[in-house]
Amino acid sequence: MGLAFYKKILLSYQNASLPLKISVPFIVMFLIFWAGSATAVGIVFANQLGQQQRSQAEELIDLVKGEIDKELYYLEKEARLLALKEQIIQNTTRANPDQLRQGILPAAAILNTHIVTIIKRGQYPLFHLQDSLLGSDRIQSKPLQKRLLKGSDVSASTVVITDSSNPPILMGAAPIKNDQTVVGGIILGTALNNELLRQINESIKEQILIIGDSGVVASTFPADFNTSQLDQLYLDNIKPSITFSGQEFGTQSTLLEGIDGQTFKLVLLVSQKPFSQSLQTLWLSILPMAILGALITTILGYWIAQRVARPILDISLIAQRVAGENRFDLRATANTKDDISVLALSVNQLIEWVSQYTYELEISAQTLESRVAERTKELSDTLHKLKETQAQLIQTEKMSSLGQMVAGIAHEINNPISFIQGNIEPLEDYFQDLLGLIKTYEATYPEPAAAIVKKRKEVDFDFVLEDLNKVLTSMNVGTQRVHEIVRSLRNFSRLDEATVKDVDIHEGLDSTLLILNHRIKYDVTVIKDYGDLPLVRCLPAQINQVFTNIISNALDAMFDANCSSKRISIITREVDNGHIEIVIRDSGPGIPADIQDKIFDPFFTTKPVGKGTGLGLGICFKIIQQHQGAINVRSKLGKGTEFLIALPINALSDEPTFTDFINKAVAASQAV
Helix, strand or coil: CHHHHHHHHHHHHHCCCHHHHHHHHHHHHHHHHHHHHHHHHHHHHHHHHHHHHHHHHHHHHHHHHHHHHHHHHHHHHHHHHHHCCHHHHHHHHHCCHHHHHHHHHHHHHHHCCCEEEEEECCCCCCEEEECHHHCCCCCCCHHHHHHHHCCCCCCCCCEECCCCCCCCEEEEEEEEEECCEEEEEEEEEEECCHHHHHHHHCCCCCEEEEEECCEEEEECCCCCCCHHHHCCCCCCCCCCEEEECCEEEEEEEEEEECCCCCEEEEEEEEECHHHHHHHHHHHHHHHHHHHHHHHHHHHHHHHHHHHHHHHHHHHHHHHHHHHHHCCCCCCCCCCCCCHHHHHHHHHHHHHHHHHHHHHHHHHHHHHHHHHHHHHHHHHHHHHHHHHHHHHHHHHHHHHHHHHHHHHHHHHHHHHHHHHHHHHHHHHHHHHHHHHHHHHHHHHHCCCCCHHHHHHHHHHCHHHHHHHHHHHHHHHHHHHHHHHHHHHHHHHHHCHHHCCCEEECHHHHHHHHHHHCHHHHCCCEEEEEECCCCCCEEECHHHHHHHHHHHHHHHHHHHHHCCCCCEEEEEEEEECCCCEEEEEEEECCCCCCHHHHHHCCCCCCCCCCCCCCCCCHHHHHHHHHHHCCCEEEEEEECCCEEEEEEEEECCCCCCCCCHHHHHHHHHHHHHHC
16 A cells, blocks of 8 residues: 555656656755754753743642641640640659640640640650541550650651551650650641641642552542542552543652651642643644745745746747647747757757658648548448448348248248138037037936936036037137237238338238237337328338337337336328328437437447347338438437338339349449
């Protein structure tokens, strides 16, 4: 497929005009360069936009991380302030949890923290306050407690992991000291949950996720958002770009590592819609410029190619006019001194030489041409006459053979049928005599013997008597029908009427319909509208041949077109000028107007090869013409066809016969 396509393009290029051949390679190369350059510029700007977006995402994730660090710093600061209160130091030293509760609860309400824990060295936590939103399980960090009891400062970036399904806890802690001795510690914690993320998001305006081992544990999405679409996000499968709810987001993430050794990921989802719009605007800006540049380049390249190719095309046009119109007075223009002018001068010299040679050849060929034209015309006329004569001879021989065969068949059938018909009447008389004898026996012997009664029942005597009478009647009707067919066959063949005779045209039409009855009787309606015609002097066999050809063609047309209503109408009438007119009309598909003038030409046919010879209507035309009559056709597509035959009543003499006409035609052809 690919090779054929390239071959087709190469062939089109080879057949193109000269300006196209010159301009196309340069235009194609420039368009490729121009398209590549525009694409490269677009890619560079698109990469810059992408880099800007990534930089903005990194700045935003750093900003979110900074907000979390601020929250941790705030917790640590508040824990240090609480650890310095004398009441808390004394109650921790004395291990008095009730007093600690009274002192811590007002402060915890002001601090808005989720966890407040006070521990004492060597003992369980003295006081633990935990928001119900974090569940009933106590959240604590033993590594953090150990560092506090050792007197070590806890970093502001401390994150305590709850479990894989809950958000992490931001914790700030400070040791409680009494005279430089660590007696315990205080721990404040805030959950990094949806509410805290939304507070941070007020300055970010992008979506924030916290992802743990089991998936998303906190986000800034609204409460009615279908979070099931976020279940596909885990720590180890965060892709640079994700799509949900029909919107694409770019991801930027950073780790949140806690003192317990576990990690969460802080993920920032940056909407790609502004980036896509910017990218679309960029390409929509570049594309019109690229198209405009390509259009200008194409027009300019083709204009330059036309300017270059114009002198060559002018020379080519001069050469074509000289060759096609014999305009040897034309000359190509040569105004410059370049290679094209040299070509123009060479063409002019060639035209001069060809003009001289052509003039000499024309003088030499004038006499020969006239002689050849005359001889060609004679041969053409002779050939045409021979073809017509051959067609007439073939058709006449066919009809003669057919007539002989039909006459022989009619004769052979006529003898036995006449014998049968002649014996039917005596047979009926004998039957009546036998019937009378039987009735006499029945009247004389009303009580026949048992054997006679039995035999009478076996042969069904009453039925035989009744049916035998019907059989004789049917035989009589059948033999009369066969006799009529034999008479029609003899009338059609007319072998006994080879000369010109006065005949009944209606008899010839009926004989033709009878011969074609095997095609007519099932599906075709024949309408006869016979007028009162005198006897017509003609060659009966040939006139019957005309009727046969026309009606056969009508049947072929109607059956081939599968017409729903097949109808043949035959109308005869006598006209005032000593002529009769026969009209044969069918309900076939009709004859196209562009071929109606050709249907009487010899060898012209619209039938498939092997079905029609093109001789039938040509022979009909010749027969009617030799009878000094006329045959015309009228037809409309879809309306049927009508043949009008006009014959003189007494135009032909007793001689010559039609065979004499054929012999004269053959003799004339041989003389030529």
